[in-house]
Amino acid sequence: MxxxxxxxxxxxxxxxxxxxxxxxxxxxxxxxxxxxxxxxxxxxxxxxxxxxxxxxxxxxxxxxxxxxxxxxxxxxxxxxxxxRQQGWWHAFGTLSPTYSVYIGLEADAISVRNYESLIVPGLLQTPQYAESVIRGMWPEASMDDVENRVGVRLRRQDRLHAKEKPLRFWAVLDESALRRVVGDRQTMREQLERLIELSHMPHVTLQILPYSVGSHPGMTGTFSVLEFDDPSDSTTVYIEGVTSDLYLEKHSDVQKYGVMYEHLRAQALNADETRKFIQDVIKEYAL
Structure with a gap:
């Protein structure tokens, strides 16, 4: 248990x-x-x-x-x-050790700043979008593996809806995440509507980085910055890999990624502009 x-x-x-x-x-x-x-x-x-x-x-x-x-x-x-005890995520079957580490850190974090270049962040995904992403990224995964991964992803979202101390989540998404058709057009339409809904939550901030910005610091790849309530827990930068993940805790490394994120936030559309931008893309998927 x-x-x-x-x-x-x-x-x-x-x-x-x-x-x-x-x-x-x-x-x-x-x-x-x-x-x-x-x-x-x-x-x-x-x-x-x-x-x-x-x-x-x-x-x-x-x-x-x-x-x-x-x-x-x-x-x-x-x-x-x-x-050595098991966290709640182990109830969903065998997960990679690196992914288990991240889930544990995210479960204890008070805030996460996330930059995504190609897909909608897991914490903001609808079930249909999550399933389509997982099937595409792991084409050899069994049906049970896909169901378990989707289950874990949706359970992680509980942090956003907690009545006490919900996770403070700030996401900057490249426009590519809105344009790449994951699943089908209806899946994308529902996913983008979900983004607008979640963006109204007081502890969730969503910004889109449009193509018109040109080159930017996030072109080196996606990353997340996790912060914790306990002062003994250092801020951690998480970079997901294919076979292994990278966790950076050295102050100089964390500081560099913090500066990168500030540049991304400054270049991205603000919250209101982001919602309007997403609404326009939704209309395109409805055609």
């Missing part, structure tokens, strides 16, 4: 605490790896929360760092136990 505990967040915070203990001890990840006879990459993955961590791992690391506070050790081991 899926747990209410967010395992991704537990791993992330546990990794931050383990990094803090290592740095207080004045040890490098390589030195720790040598002491435990493991790879340096394992220590790095444990600290950045990208790898599942066992209670034994925590015990061994606390031993290397000579942690004397038994209460702290027990607390960290409890976090390790919780980090």
């Amino acid at each position: 899926a747990s209410s505990v967010n395992p991704t967040v537990r791993r992330r915070r546990l990794g931050q605490e383990l990094r803090r203990l290592r740095e207080e001890k004045g040890m490098t990840a390589e030195e720790v790896a040598d002491r435990l006879l493991v790879s340096q990459s394992k220590i790095s993955r444990l600290e950045n929360g990208r790898r599942s961590i066992s209670q034994r791992d925590v015990r061994d690391l606390c031993g290397v760092y000579e942690v004397q506070d038994q209460h702290l050790v027990e607390s960290l081991m409890q976090m390790a136990k919780e980090s």
Whole structure:
């Protein structure tokens, strides 16, 4: 059964605490790896929360760092136990580890700034559009896999409709996302109508980046910037890949993407202009 505990967040915070203990001890990840006879990459993955961590791992690391506070050790081991529980998304079947990490981060984020160049963001998709996107992107996926992926995508949208602390979502879409016919013309018409509906929500901002803008910073690819309520959780840039995803947390990297996003927002149509633009495209699909 899926747990209410967010395992991704537990791993992330546990990794931050383990990094803090290592740095207080004045040890490098390589030195720790040598002491435990493991790879340096394992220590790095444990600290950045990208790898599942066992209670034994925590015990061994606390031993290397000579942690004397038994209460702290027990607390960290409890976090390790919780980090191995399943999140709600596991009820939808097997998902790639990288996608599971993103869902966990998104579930805990207070805001997401997203730039999309080709498709409507998952948080704003209708069921029919989502199914058509998934079938097109994963043509070899079974019917069950498609249903599970659609189910996860729609469940993620609950954050937008939460009565308390809904997700603050800001999306900049390239005009291509409106012009590319996903499914059929009716699917597109319904999807664009859905965009207008969601754009009226106080915590959702939608901007279209028209072709007339010409070249812009987003031409390097799509990305999302996730921010969290807990000050110990650093802002994260997420870049989706085919076989693996990229998570950037270094301040300089996050800052660069933040500046890129500000340029995109400045070049895009404002909220009212965006709704009018979408309405005009809807009329074209109705012809």
